[in-house]
Amino acid sequence: DAGVIQSPRHEVTEMGQEVTLRCKPISGHDYLFWYRQTMMRGLELLIYFNNNVPIDDSGMPEDRFSAKMPNASFSTLKIQPSEPRDSAVYFCASSFGTAYSNQPQHFGDGTRLSIL
Amino acid sequence: GENVEQHPSTLSVQEGDSAVIKCTYSDSASNYFPWYKQELGKRPQLIIDIRSNVGEKKDQRIAVTLNKTAKHFSLHITETQPEDSAVYFCAAFGGSQGNLIFGKGTKLSVKP
Numbered sequence: 001d002a003g004v005i006q007s008p009r010h011e012v013t014e015m016g017q018e019v020t021l022r023c024k025p026i027s028g029h030d031y032l033f034w035y036r037q038t039m040m041r042g043l044e045l046l047i048y049f050n051n052n053v054p055i056d057d058s059g060m061p062e063d064r065f066s067a068k069m070p071n072a073s074f075s076t077l078k079i080q081p082s083e084p085r086d087s088a089v090y091f092c093a094s095s096f097g098t099a100y101s102n103q104p105q106h107f108g109d110g111t112r113l114s115i116l
Numbered sequence: 117g118e119n120v121e122q123h124p125s126t127l128s129v130q131e132g133d134s135a136v137i138k139c140t141y142s143d144s145a146s147n148y149f150p151w152y153k154q155e156l157g158k159r160p161q162l163i164i165d166i167r168s169n170v171g172e173k174k175d176q177r178i179a180v181t182l183n184k185t186a187k188h189f190s191l192h193i194t195e196t197q198p199e200d201s202a203v204y205f206c207a208a209f210g211g212s213q214g215n216l217i218f219g220k221g222t223k224l225s226v227k228p
Binding site for chain 1: 148150152158159160161162165205215216217218220221
């Protein structure tokens, strides 16, 4: 298995622009998670999906952030408009589980986002 | 909701020594506790995990212990090597939340 695949690996853009991060989970996994990692705040859960349905988006910082999962093999995280404080590494992770997924989460390589 | 505290934030040991990282959690219903290792510029990778029906688990030089009564769990690395240098994260899952809650991480440095 190729693991969780994220694209792009690096993104540099100017503030105000729309940013789209992409994730392909491991085939067969029914949970997908988006995290943001910064030195100051550590690893933060933004949102997670179960069977393509958003379950908890309480970690999404503002209305500028949105996430979708149109099918079992693809998810996007969008920031519009982007701001310098959004600069971080964004990780996608997936896992397989039942009602409460107490199974290991497997992380992608992340997208390093820099907003100038 | 669940809260996970991790200590210490930084740890420096000599090669060959042991390293211990400790975490506490708040939700007694939590039932799954993974540990992740993150090398600089790379993704977090699962290194070991333990479920609430087990008190200890070992995998070569790595072991994890769980004390449900005290609500704390620890990572033990023996015979440390320079390649063990990384940031280690503990996490807790379960209870009222359907997702992992991560500790803030411990930066481990192993000096040759």
